[in-house]
Amino acid sequence: MMNSKNLAKSGKEPNQIEPVKIILADDDKDDQELFKEALDAAEIPSDITAVDNGQELLDRLKDDAEPNPDMIFIDINMPVKGGKEALREIRSDQDLKDIPAVMLSTSGHPQDIEDAFSHGADLYVQKPNSFAGFVLILKKVFTMHWAKALMNPLKDIFFLSDKNISRRD
Template identity: 70%
Template sequence: MITDENPDAESPKEKEPVKILLAEDDKDDQELFIDALEAADVPSEVTALENGQELVDTLRDKSQPDPDIIFIDVNMPVKGGKQALEEIKGDKELRDIPAVMLSTWDHPADIEDTFDKGADLYVQKPNSFNGFVLVLKKVFFLHWAKALLGPVKNLFFVYEKNISQGDS
């Protein structure tokens, strides 16, 4: 008797990859992000873009499917992350796409500004690979939790030190 069932084959519905747009001008940071996603066991399809203008143009391109989530570096050339965020959240067709801001800075004014502009999370870039893995695990946990709970401002700022304690 011949069957099509292969117990070792992954079911296509087992883990649908998360479609991610990453707007990040630093190639090393792009690679670190992608490697950390893999290490965090987040099945994903990442499209990396160089700046905020490319991000906005890609999102407005109707031939491309909308991503599940976007990650935006705050400081980029051509069009910075905050300006891109403002345009995205001001567009009725794009505003519901979750947006996570990435920055090496943790300046309260930047954090407040991106929150006011509609970002869903603000993540301080970790200094280590393991820190990045932890942060991404938390971001994806918070993202799906937020979909159920609505915006929670005290969960808005994520950085390595506020998640590595007790999350081992």
């Protein structure tokens, strides 16, 4: 929490929200662009870095010159190093294990969801078929993040898709 003394030092206006630092690991450039556009449409102040695979994600996270992000979004199916493997490595690293990790996939297969949960993901998001669905999901993800609901995720709210989100709200 920033008090008025720290606020004066930071040079920020009191009503300015600090952007959420995000790393998106997704090999599909169109999906990267869609994600960024949906964040903008959801009016989520963010500073996003996109990488093309799990190995680039790990390299970025382990780069001491780069601060850890507030959250990472990881596509499950990527070349070089897939999302599940990258997640396992992140969760086994003392310096990285507490970064909230959201798995992204077109799959809603129960085994993929179970694997992501058991390997320590904080949330599993099925990529929606529409832009409006993506905006809705991102709003929900960040509402949960800001409410600290992504810490120690509960199994019954672990899987989000644009088909089940409206039933929960």
